[in-house]
Amino acid sequence: MLNLFRRPERRATIQRLYGVIVAQARQPAFYTDFAVPDTIEGRFELVLLHTFLVCHRLKSGDEASRDMSQMVFDAFLDDMDRTLREMGVGDLSVPKRMKKIGQAFYGRAGVFDAALQADAAPDALDEAVARNVYEVEPAALGAPGRALAAYVRQAVAGLAATPAEVFARGEVHFPAPNAGEGAVHD
16 A cells, blocks of 8 residues: 555656656767767667666666666656657557667667676677667777777766665766767877
8 A cells, every 4th residue: 555655756766767867868978079979879879878777787786676677667668659759650650669679778788788797808898889889890989989888887886886775766876978088089
């Protein structure tokens, strides 16, 4: 019974968390300093990446944190569904596109998760960023992409050190997106 009363509060918490994820993904530095394409696809990749970062952290916690991870993922899917409809995608096409979005998330999440394991190759995250965010071969990554991989490592470390109570309040703190001076100029 008590759970029913807490449900709207929980939804609001997830919406706050997801709002921070989207706001972080929209930081102009990602599109300037990190040279992520400022396109629908580029923005999608950054929202997906930041959603992954939060879900990755929450999945390593207790049952309540794992439940919260699923709710953040659900908020991501709801946002993508709404965005497709706002872009004019027809009702009959939305489910097919949503299936592709879900596959994209799980595919990238699997690659990023493997790249973040302690036994992963040192350049595994650079490769994951190259192929998934920039859609280039790892050899063509360049300084902005390597800086984005470094940002991801920094975010993972910062989120890992964040107590579950912070997320439960609807807060998440990402590092400032700073690719370093001259990163755009390989």
